[in-house]
Amino acid sequence: MSLSLLTRTSAVLCALALANCATNPVTGNPNFVTMSESQEVSTGRSEDQKVREQYGTYDDPVLQRYVNDIGQRLAKASHRSSLQYQFLVLDSPQVNAFALPGGYIYITRGILAYLNSEAELAAVLGHEIGHVTARHSVQQLSAATAANIGASVLQIFVPQIRNSAGDALISTLGGALLSGYGREHELEADRLGAEYLARTGYDPQAMIKVVGVLKDQEQFDAEMAKAEGREARAYHGLFASHPDNDTRLQEVVREAAKFKSAENRVNREPFMRSMDHMIFSDSPAQGFVRSNSFYHPNLGLTLNFPAGWRIQNNAQNVAAASPEQNALIDLRSAGRAEGSPGDVLRKLLKLGAGSTVTPQTLGGLQAAVTEATLSGKPTRIAVVFLGSSAYTIGVQAKDAAAYSQHKAVMDAAMNSFHAMTAQERALAKPLRLRVITAKAGQTFAALARTSPLGRFAENHLRVINGLYPSGEPVAGQSLKIVE
Ligand SMILES: [Zn+2]
Numbered sequence: 001m002s003l004s005l006l007t008r009t010s011a012v013l014c015a016l017a018l019a020n021c022a023t024n025p026v027t028g029n030p031n032f033v034t035m036s037e038s039q040e041v042s043t044g045r046s047e048d049q050k051v052r053e054q055y056g057t058y059d060d061p062v063l064q065r066y067v068n069d070i071g072q073r074l075a076k077a078s079h080r081s082s083l084q085y086q087f088l089v090l091d092s093p094q095v096n097a098f099a100l101p102g103g104y105i106y107i108t109r110g111i112l113a114y115l116n117s118e119a120e121l122a123a124v125l126g127h128e129i130g131h132v133t134a135r136h137s138v139q140q141l142s143a144a145t146a147a148n149i150g151a152s153v154l155q156i157f158v159p160q161i162r163n164s165a166g167d168a169l170i171s172t173l174g175g176a177l178l179s180g181y182g183r184e185h186e187l188e189a190d191r192l193g194a195e196y197l198a199r200t201g202y203d204p205q206a207m208i209k210v211v212g213v214l215k216d217q218e219q220f221d222a223e224m225a226k227a228e229g230r231e232a233r234a235y236h237g238l239f240a241s242h243p244d245n246d247t248r249l250q251e252v253v254r255e256a257a258k259f260k261s262a263e264n265r266v267n268r269e270p271f272m273r274s275m276d277h278m279i280f281s282d283s284p285a286q287g288f289v290r291s292n293s294f295y296h297p298n299l300g301l302t303l304n305f306p307a308g309w310r311i312q313n314n315a316q317n318v319a320a321a322s323p324e325q326n327a328l329i330d331l332r333s334a335g336r337a338e339g340s341p342g343d344v345l346r347k348l349l350k351l352g353a354g355s356t357v358t359p360q361t362l363g364g365l366q367a368a369v370t371e372a373t374l375s376g377k378p379t380r381i382a383v384v385f386l387g388s389s390a391y392t393i394g395v396q397a398k399d400a401a402a403y404s405q406h407k408a409v410m411d412a413a414m415n416s417f418h419a420m421t422a423q424e425r426a427l428a429k430p431l432r433l434r435v436i437t438a439k440a441g442q443t444f445a446a447l448a449r450t451s452p453l454g455r456f457a458e459n460h461l462r463v464i465n466g467l468y469p470s471g472e473p474v475a476g477q478s479l480k481i482v483e
Helices: 003-008 011-016 037-055 061-076 118-133 137-155 165-173 183-199 206-228 247-259 268-275 341-349 400-415 422-427 444-449 454-464
Strands: 086-090 097-100 104-108 288-290 293-296 301-304 310-313 317-321 327-336 358-362 365-374 377-386 389-397 431-437 478-482
Touching (some): 037 086, 037 104, 061 118, 104 118, 118 183, 118 268, 183 206, 183 247, 206 247, 268 431, 268 478, 288 310, 301 400, 327 341, 327 400, 341 389, 377 400, 389 400, 444 454, 454 478
Antiparallel strands (some): 097 104, 288 293, 310 317, 317 327, 327 389, 358 365, 365 377
């Protein structure tokens, strides 16, 4: 591990990544820049809480057990079989999987939708186990940093712990949520993942297959994102070349053949059955963003963020940063609507009698607003009552110049808060995967005509079924569609 990697991590994380001459469990060579195992586990444990809070866990015990069982089998066959692993499905539409130090491994329902067999699922989990067993610790901490975003945002409008957390949001929101680990570490994780597949009776070729499927997803999403004017999503393990042309990836997976058993399982059908009815894309329990508007069907609220601002929807809040990253808007719950919005605002910010709180209405709802300087940053905070709940909407800029630059759009965003209309609710029904058996002559073009996936439906259905860019269903095969 190079020094430059270390300097890129934050001071807090560096403090944890104490030099320790432990032996690398995979290579047997001494590791100079890693944590002790107990530090690793305790870091993982505390970050795990933040990941759960930020993403939310997917509410399907049968699916959770299925994924965890496969993960545990792979972990038992790994180089660090004595660690206590945890495999959790996160309620996120992002296409992602990641590992925290200590054996805490996460896979989103977003990535699951693109997989087509148990072996492919095992390949993703095996890759993440590889990051843990090879102790890519410093790099894994980038996941921890990303997980910290939620905690940082949570703190910005709480006066007693306001410190520099606003800055933390601004500096991290701009980067990718989970930065890459570097080509060598990714390849090592692929190699180890393939080995764990082979050792547990899965076909190690599933590693190549899954990288290909995710590469197709990335390419398809990039096209869609371009047309929709949004940021593309990609899984951290992917690099420029397609696996079919990636000789080094082919090579490391071929090496795994020596661990192969006679079984060579793919297990397509059990995996497909576990996908039936899984929520696809947005979650009504967490709210979602569409065309820079935030909708939360379960809470019944909407807020329109300024065009071009980057929005992050966390479990506790939704926050948006300006393109220059010098201003932010934050919406979150403030508990029960008790007394007046002004009372809640005063209590929340511990405002003294001298501060001015102005009652007003926002989207026809009872509200109160105050202006303050928090950590030297100009800030405007409103509390608004909707039903029996109170919400805060905060806007903040780095300095007075940035505040006046963004004042008009920040005020407009604050004023756009309103109860969801019937029309907005109709648009906000969650989509789910359904698993059907393909009929003779059935085409993706025909399936796309009745699909809610919109103008990209035909290729989107191909991608989720591993048949991008030109495949068609074969009669009798199980097929994922979206309803
Ligand atoms: Zn990776």
